[in-house]
Amino acid sequence: MRDPLNKVITKIEPSGIRKFFDIVVEMKDAISLGVGEPDFDTPWFIRDEGIYSLEKGRTFYTSNSGLKELKKEISLYLSRRFKTEYDPEHEVIVTVGGSEAIDLALRAMLDAGDEVLIPQPSYVSYLPCTILAGGKPVPIPLSSKNEFRLTAEELTAACTERTKVLVLPFPNNPTGAVMEEEDLKALAKVVEEKDLFVISDEIYSELTYTGKNHVSFASLPGMWERTITINGFSKAYAMTGWRLGYACGPKAILTEMLKIHQYCIMCAPTTSQYAAVEALKRGDGEVEKMRDEYNGRRRFVLHALREMGLDTFEALGAFYVFPDIRSTGLSSDEFATQLLRSEKVAVVPGTAFGDSGEGFVRISYAYSLENLKIALERIRRFVEGLKN
């Protein structure tokens, strides 16, 4: 029999830390700080709207790009929150989570061999999606020295003749790093100079703790034309399982993205779309409540990690902190594995998000305070034990 498989896909690693995951799955009674999704339930009024749409029998396909009403609300929301303007007719596509939007954007923009700059540590899908789209991923290792922000110098140094796209994953999973206006402005210059396009993954845009609003890259002068903005409902509204996100950008790019979406997906789930309309219309208050709660836990976790002697920079976004564990003498993988074995606490090795995550682990604070307290006490005991 011939090899049934495609050579490109078989070369892609399922995940760099499979071994670790295998152990995690076996440990049924572990306390986890390893989850990349909110602990809150989707606010009831949003769930209620989903249920209502089912009761009404609204179970048909929507138009490919999404419900008209939802696209209108997305456009209003982005304008209200981040001062970016998109025409709901032609410049918004509703997707199956932010993940699909990443894939669409890469596939619509890349020709074979085009290089995509991927700052790392970052979410795990940019790299394989680039490869699947025929592009060449070029990781930019970010530095703890800069609190894992991307600098103009790093960006310039990574550019070649073939560089076409820059992925901007901020607020960042796993580091919790944010890019503030000045940081982004510095990048915008390089983007202009090198004639790059940007996929700005702003899925955590509602979760920043700088006291200021998140700055959307497309809102900077001259950047709208060059940017696909990706966002969604998973993190801000605690709607991960609803699988709903969106991409916004110039019509010329969105039209091609829509083709892929139309043939591969048809449309995003209808129930989720109806629920999302309600989320955007009435959700601002709930988002703020969750943000305040996360912020309190964030301070608590940072404090506890620093108290136990782990150097931890002040992560100002998402719901992760990214402590430096090099002082323990262990690698990320060793730290996570031993912590799991001896204290039954699951954290994610930084290396799961790229080689530059070595020496760090991702700790999620999407857990109740009681849970965090117990887990952090166990981590303290573990770190203490390593010193002796």
Next chain:
Amino acid sequence: MREKILTFIEKNSRIDLSDLAIMLGVDEASVLNEMEAMEQERIICGYHTIIDWDKTGVEKVSALIEVRVTPQRGQGFDHVAERIVNYPEVNSVYLISGGFDLMVTIEGKTLREVSLFVSEKLATLESVLSTKTNFILKKYKDHGTVTAETGKDERQIVSL
């Protein structure tokens, strides 16, 4: 800062002061000062425990009484309400809009005890025109807290 403190302690009054201070990013002394000030000003009026008595062996009956009263000149409803709050059986007294005037919740050991309280103490107050007693059969949610078992965390142990 007051609003933030209240938001945190409204759902969890047992939170350690030191934890609360860390979560608010301020020092413990200033949280303590604010809390004491709010207690003084009766913004914080008490710290209670939400108990589902049904799960204990203790018999308790509670009722929600709709009370219609004649407001008194110069004092409106305050005078009669202030008399009602003094009874230890009375859990809460609200002045409300709608078909009646005061909503009074009462807790007693037995149906008889509650009924007697209403007929002997409440209904006989001078300005009370009528009362209607509604016994509470089951509490699904109390003080913003759902009384049933809280759901388990059904998320994957690790996700990226």
